[in-house]
Amino acid sequence: xxxxxxxxxxxxxxxxxxxxxxxxxxxxxxxxxxxxxxxxxxxxxxxxxxxxxxxxxxxxxxxxxxxxxxxxxxxxxxxxxxxxxxxxxxxxxxxxxxxxxxxxxxxxxxxxxxxxxxxxxxxxxxxxxxxxxxxxxxxxxxxxxxxxxxxxxxxxxxxxxxxxxxxxxxxxxxxxxxxxxxxxxxxxxxxxxxxxxxxxxxxxxxxxxxxxxxxxxxxxxxxxxxxxxxxxxxxxxxxxxxxxxxxxxxxxxxxxxxxxxxxxxxxxxxxxxxxxxxxxxxxxxxxxxxxxxxxxxxxxxxxxxxxxxxxxxxxxxxxxxxxxxxxxxxxxxxxxxxxxxxxxxxxxxxxxxxxxxxxxxxxxxxxxxxxxxxxxxxx
Amino acid sequence: xxxxxxxxxxxxxxxxxxxxxxxxxxxxxxxxxxxxxxxxxxxxxxxxxxxxxxxxxxxxxxxxxxxxxxxxxxxxxxxxxxxxxxxxxxxxxxxxxxxxxxxxxxxxxxxxxxxxxxxxxxxxxxxxxxxxxxxxxxxxxxxxxxxxxxxxxxxxxxxxxxxxxxxxxxxxxxxxxxxxxxxxxxxxxxxxxxxxxxxxxxxxxxxxxxxxxxxxxxxxxxxxxxxxxxxxxxxxxxxxxxxxxxxxxxxxxxxxxxxxxxxxxxxxxxxxxxxxxxxxxxxxxxx
Numbered sequence: 016x017x018x019x020x021x022x023x024x025x026x027x028x029x030x031x032x033x034x035x036x037x038x039x040x041x042x043x044x045x046x047x048x049x050x051x052x053x054x055x056x057x058x059x060x061x062x063x064x065x066x067x068x069x070x071x072x073x074x075x076x077x078x079x080x081x082x083x084x085x086x087x088x089x090x091x092x093x094x095x096x097x098x099x100x101x102x103x104x105x106x107x108x109x110x111x112x113x114x115x116x117x118x119x120x121x122x123x124x125x126x127x128x129x130x131x132x133x134x135x136x137x138x139x140x141x142x143x144x145x146x147x148x149x150x151x152x153x154x155x156x157x158x159x160x161x162x163x164x165x166x167x168x169x170x171x172x173x174x175x176x177x178x179x180x181x182x183x184x185x186x187x188x189x190x191x192x193x194x195x196x197x198x199x200x201x202x203x204x205x206x207x208x209x210x211x212x213x214x215x216x217x218x219x220x221x222x223x224x225x226x227x228x229x230x231x232x233x234x235x236x237x238x239x240x241x242x243x244x245x246x247x248x249x250x251x252x253x254x255x256x257x258x259x260x261x262x263x264x265x266x267x268x269x270x271x272x273x274x275x276x277x278x279x280x281x282x283x284x285x286x287x288x289x290x291x292x293x294x295x296x297x298x299x300x301x302x303x304x305x306x307x308x309x310x311x312x313x314x315x316x317x318x319x320x321x322x323x324x325x326x327x328x329x330x331x332x333x334x335x336x337x338x339x340x341x342x343x344x345x346x347x348x349x350x351x352x353x354x355x356x357x358x359x360x361x362x363x364x365x366x367x368x369x370x371x372x373x374x375x376x377x378x379x380x381x382x383x384x385x386x387x388x389x390x391x392x393x394x
Numbered sequence: 395x396x397x398x399x400x401x402x403x404x405x406x407x408x409x410x411x412x413x414x415x416x417x418x419x420x421x422x423x424x425x426x427x428x429x430x431x432x433x434x435x436x437x438x439x440x441x442x443x444x445x446x447x448x449x450x451x452x453x454x455x456x457x458x459x460x461x462x463x464x465x466x467x468x469x470x471x472x473x474x475x476x477x478x479x480x481x482x483x484x485x486x487x488x489x490x491x492x493x494x495x496x497x498x499x500x501x502x503x504x505x506x507x508x509x510x511x512x513x514x515x516x517x518x519x520x521x522x523x524x525x526x527x528x529x530x531x532x533x534x535x536x537x538x539x540x541x542x543x544x545x546x547x548x549x550x551x552x553x554x555x556x557x558x559x560x561x562x563x564x565x566x567x568x569x570x571x572x573x574x575x576x577x578x579x580x581x582x583x584x585x586x587x588x589x590x591x592x593x594x595x596x597x598x599x600x601x602x603x604x605x606x607x608x609x610x611x612x613x614x615x616x617x618x619x620x621x622x623x624x625x626x627x628x629x630x631x632x633x634x635x636x637x638x639x640x641x642x643x644x645x646x647x648x649x650x651x652x653x654x655x656x657x658x659x660x661x662x663x664x665x666x667x668x669x670x671x672x673x674x675x676x677x678x679x680x681x
Contacts, residue, residue, distance in 0.1 A: 241628060
């Protein structure tokens with residue numbers, strides 16, 4: 016007669032049952048763990064580079080989040096992407112500061128809690144109360160980083176002294192060797208500065224606007240091409256372009272670190288600041304996670320990451336961030352003049368009134384500027 | 395006069411025809427109709443809104459830079475077509491009349507290979523060759539010439555167009571000439587026709603259709619190409635595809651870009667139909 020035994024969970028507990036149950040429990044632990052802590056995906060809308068591993072990988076690993084970046088090129092493109100997507104598509108929006116007002120006016124972003132961010136630690140009071148970032152006493156966007164645009168040049172054909180004025184673009188030896196970053200706003204802004212419009216570079220009456228167009232047309236014979244980011248990068252790197260209008264250290268900085276003989280400087284007529292800021296997309300269901308990330312990027316560690324960003328460098332906007340950069344990467348801090356007492360310290364340049372925040376035209380429409388830009392390209 | 399027999403509807407034949415008809419309706423006719431409709435839409439707050447306004451047409455048609463781009467694009471595409479046809483001819487002639495069948499098959503296979511790789515990658519590789527510190531200028535430097543500026547010029551754009559079109563034009567010319575009845579060529583030679591006269595009076599007339607088709611393809615591809623004029627021509631002057639990009643970049647003016655695209659399509663249709671009419675036109679006296 017065969018001896019039968021009761022089996023199953025309801026049967027008499029035996030050592031074998033205990034081992035089976037224990038083994039099953041152990042083997043299923045990874046799945047339980049994953050279910051408990053599923054990775055949170057954060058949809059980011061940003062310029063290229065902000066969602067890349069050199070910036071976010073450490074944060075992702077430490078906080079069990081995953082950034083899903085959607086990159087754009089230009090404020091218009093950003094606004095269009097948001098306009099054409101359902102509310103809540105983007106949790107985190109990195110925007111050029113001059114477009115924050117439009118984001119807010121269109122209802123694409125939610126207000127931030129000002130006390131969450133180190134507004135009392137900003138390197139300049141303008142950064143704390145940045146134009147367009149506040150509305151009705153509420154903070155809508157938190158400034159992350161900035162960069163300055165001026166004369167970018169090859170040191171072999173333009174001297175540091177010559178680069179102290181936009182007039183170097185007209186140097187006869189540079190005929191066919193001056194490139195344009197293909198966006199009307201910074202280029203025409205620089206021509207406006209060259210015409211002596213200073214702080215009112217964006218606020219041009221008809222006479223001044225005509226003069227800016229005339230000055231720009233006068234540069235046409237020097238121009239060797241109109242380029243996107245990759246083309247600008249290549250043009251400077253392979254020496255096809257010896258000077259570039261419309262850019263700054265955000266491109267030459269990458270090449271300089273790579274050993275290319277290029278540099279950017281702020282000429283005596285003044286330079287333009289691009290400013291990048293974070294906002295939370297309206298309808299986002301991940302406000303807590305996004306807030307935490309913005310706090311991280313404004314922390315000393317995050318500021319170092321953004322200053323060193325591989326795609327294009329920028330300068331820190333908090334005092335603690337700058338101190339951390341000087342401690343962690345003094346070479347980069349020195350290269351980008353982010354040290355007190357240096358001649359081209361970004362903050363000193365702002366204090367001296369040589370830097371003007373990038374804006375949109377005040378008396379003309381963007382379309383007028385773009386129309387002229389197309390005419391200029393065809394001239 | 396004999397009457398054509400009335401065609402009977404065939405379900406079997408229709409079953410085979412239907413997929414291509416549906417495909418064309420869904421992926422060609424539909425989008426074109428939508429693009430035409432879109433050219434009358436308006437953009438408000440970066441969002442397209444349905445409308446029936448002529449403002450986009452009047453705006454683009456009244457802009458000098460649009461016409462500058464238009465004529466420049468026509469001109470550079472025409473120059474590209476002439477260059478490709480001339481450059482391709484010796485190679486195609488050799489393959490059609492001098493090479494063995496096996497060599498010709500291998501050559502056609504090798505001409506197809508460039509299409510296996512991305513056109514953008516092939517275009518970028520020209521940076522290494524054409525830049526002032528590139529391969530060509532380095533070689534010219536050994537004999538005391540240069541450096542010459544080749545990138546960001548019309549020459550650069552043409553090099554890009556050749557990268558795109560030349561293999562195709564060689565293939566089309568080769569296949570066309572390889573199908574010519576060789577005895578006609580030999581007869582002409584036996585009757586004392588000189589080599590150049592044989593080409594001009596025998597080979598080219600017999601290859602007319604294939605050559606015109608090759609030229610049309612070359613013109614169409616060059617006319618619509620964005621990559622070569624943007625990356626190798628440095629956007630100066632901008633061609634119509636670059637103008638489309640500029641128009642969409644600034645203010646998201648897709649309706650105005652649609653206007654440019656419709657004009658481009660209209661131009662290409664006109665040239666293609668004129669070319670085909672020319673290709674199949676019967677000579678006077680021919681039955």
